[in-house]
Amino acid sequence: MNVFVTGAAGFIGGSIATGLIRAGHQVNGLVRNAEQASELAALGINPVIGTLEDSALLTAQARAADAVINAASSDHRGAVEALLEGLRGSNKVLLHTSGSSIVGDASGGLASADIYQENNLPEPTVDKAARVAIDNLVLAAAKDGVNSAVICNTLIYGHSLGVKRDSVQLPRLLKQARKSGVVRHVGPGRNIWSNVHIEDVVELYLLALTRNRPGTFYFVESGEASFLDMTTAMARALDLGEPQDWPLADAEAEWGYEMANYGLGSNSRVRGRHARELLGWAPKRTSVVEWILNEMV
Numbered sequence: 001m002n003v004f005v006t007g008a009a010g011f012i013g014g015s016i017a018t019g020l021i022r023a024g025h026q027v028n029g030l031v032r033n034a035e036q037a038s039e040l041a042a043l044g045i046n047p048v049i050g051t052l053e054d055s056a057l058l059t060a061q062a063r064a065a066d067a068v069i070n071a072a073s074s075d076h077r078g079a080v081e082a083l084l085e086g087l088r089g090s091n092k093v094l095l096h097t098s099g100s101s102i103v104g105d106a107s108g109g110l111a112s113a114d115i116y117q118e119n120n121l122p123e124p125t126v127d128k129a130a131r132v133a134i135d136n137l138v139l140a141a142a143k144d145g146v147n148s149a150v151i152c153n154t155l156i157y158g159h160s161l162g163v164k165r166d167s168v169q170l171p172r173l174l175k176q177a178r179k180s181g182v183v184r185h186v187g188p189g190r191n192i193w194s195n196v197h198i199e200d201v202v203e204l205y206l207l208a209l210t211r212n213r214p215g216t217f218y219f220v221e222s223g224e225a226s227f228l229d230m231t232t233a234m235a236r237a238l239d240l241g242e243p244q245d246w247p248l249a250d251a252e253a254e255w256g257y258e259m260a261n262y263g264l265g266s267n268s269r270v271r272g273r274h275a276r277e278l279l280g281w282a283p284k285r286t287s288v289v290e291w292i293l294n295e296m297v
């Protein structure tokens with residue numbers, strides 16, 4: 001297949017693009033600059049220089065491709081509209097990348113017993129309403145001849161394939177710990193996130209390219225862990241003392257509002273049946289704690 005991938009120099013998009021090349025597909029990858037373009041070319045990916053604001057470019061690339069994977073942003077509505085413009089009526093696959101902070105509760109590091117299923121999503125918080133509206137736009141496009149899917153990733157761990165790029169959550173904890181010599185989590189760190197290894201994520205996107213049922217929403221997870229479990233493992237891996245609680249205000253000062261409240265300070269507990277049942281996805285890696293202890297640093 002000839003696949004157009006946005007965010008092709010990013011953690012998720014770059015890993016997927018590399019996985020596609022390894023599986024024998026051709027990839028046109030959207031990147032923002034010449035440096036990223038040469039990194040991608042070295043991996044066998046055909047770089048397309050542009051941004052998510054270049055609607056005409058996105059529409060033309062979508063029209064020319066056999067399938068499209070949007071992995072640059074879960075929050076850019078204009079880009080999704082432009083891609084859909086190029087795909088309507090084609091029955092081609094569009095895999096849109098979302099993230100499970102759409103069910104995040106911004107609990108300040110407290111635990112929650114709430115677990116969400118794909119067919120029973122909660123009303124989003126005000127902060128996440130726009131992201132959910134984009135997801136719904138993608139799903140609704142199934143009625144207009146687009147083989148669309150929302151791939152809603154949880155906390156992704158592991159090292160990227162091909163491109164040199166980190167994920168968004170654990171690397172921020174790691175950076176703070178290295179800088180200060182103290183591993184910290186938001187509040188008491190009892191909050192829990194579902195999670196998945198990047199290699200299993202790539203596998204899922206590849207399966208969805210050929211097996212998706214139009215308009216399907218997928219949670220992508222292969223286990224869950226509390227932040228306290230993850231920071232405890234991180235402290236061990238770094239040979240530092242016990243992880244410490246951090247007031248939300250300090251966490252916001254370090255990581256910003258979004259990351260402190262949602263990425264690192266919320267619960268996001270979900271279960272994904274669709275990938276297993278519809279795609280035959282069988283994740284191979286199931287312990288983020290083992291990965292932190294043995295492979296992260």
Ligand SMILES: NC(=O)c1ccc[n+]([C@@H]2O[C@H](COP(=O)([O-])OP(=O)(O)OC[C@H]3O[C@@H](n4cnc5c(N)ncnc54)[C@H](OP(=O)(O)O)[C@@H]3O)[C@@H](O)[C@H]2O)c1
Pocket residue numbers: 006007008009010011012013030031032050051052053071072073074075097098099100152153154155156157165166167168169
């Ligand atoms: N990693 C996770 O655990 C995870 C889980 C769930 C959801 N998500 C979401 O999935 C999306 C991708 O995540 P990621 O971890 O792959 O992030 P990432 O490593 O930052 O990759 C995003 C890529 O998209 C590019 N990009 C962003 N905005 C763009 C724009 N306006 N025009 C052109 N290119 C643009 C970035 O370009 P530059 O390199 O030039 O910045 C980057 O290469 C994000 O919205 C993230 O919130 C991530």
